[in-house]
Amino acid sequence: MLVARSLSGDAEAYASLVKSFGGPVFSLLMRLTANLADSEDLSQEVFVRAYKNLHKYDPEYPFLNWILTIAHNEAMDLLKARGRAPLSLDEGDNPPELPEPGSDAAELSEKNISDELVRKAVEQLPPLLREALLLRHKDGLSYQDIAQITGLPINTVRTHIRRGRLALREKLSETFHPA
Numbered sequence: 500m501l502v503a504r505s506l507s508g509d510a511e512a513y514a515s516l517v518k519s520f521g522g523p524v525f526s527l528l529m530r531l532t533a534n535l536a537d538s539e540d541l542s543q544e545v546f547v548r549a550y551k552n553l554h555k556y557d558p559e560y561p562f563l564n565w566i567l568t569i570a571h572n573e574a575m576d577l578l579k580a581r582g583r584a585p586l587s588l589d590e591g592d593n594p595p596e597l598p599e600p601g602s603d604a605a606e607l608s609e610k611n612i613s614d615e616l617v618r619k620a621v622e623q624l625p626p627l628l629r630e631a632l633l634l635r636h637k638d639g640l641s642y643q644d645i646a647q648i649t650g651l652p653i654n655t656v657r658t659h660i661r662r663g664r665l666a667l668r669e670k671l672s673e674t675f676h677p678a
Contacts, residue, residue, distance in 0.1 A: 502562060506553055517546050523563060524570045530633050531574040531626050541577060545570045560647065567648045571630065578626055620670040624663055631656055632663035
């Protein structure tokens with residue numbers, strides 16, 4: 500196991516852990532911070548912190564959950580320290596030009612626009628709701644895994660997911676059916 504080899508001083512084993520889990524860690528951090536530079540910096544901090552605390556890892560649980568818990572905590576600390584300003588999606592957003600209706604390009608373009616609108620609506624959710632929703636629906640994690648990663652009770656995770664879905668539905672309803 501890579502963790503055991505890392506604990507015995509095998510640098511290549513830890514490099515393999517970083518390579519294997521770097522993508523999911525960075526992805527979670529991007530979703531929480533919505534900032535490339537912060538996500539890159541935090542990714543490094545997560546793996547440094549994980550290395551220093553590797554002896555505390557319990558092999559009964561998935562390593563992914565453990566490392567994502569560290570990533571979650573690092574991101575929450577950063578967001579709290581900064582007072583997390585809401586994302587502004589108004590600046591620099593120009594509506595895209597659509598191709599002629601009925602063409603294959605129009606169908607593809609409409610799907611891409613819809614995907615982009617959903618992505619922007621998700622970005623506007625508060626960080627904890629966004630994180631719970633994406634861990635559940637994008638990453639396919641169980642409620643139990645999400646609870647372990649976030650350190651929240653499972654019922655709170657369920658509440659965050661439910662509230663995230665409702666907020667997302669409301670934001671998309673406003674987008675597609677303005678008053």
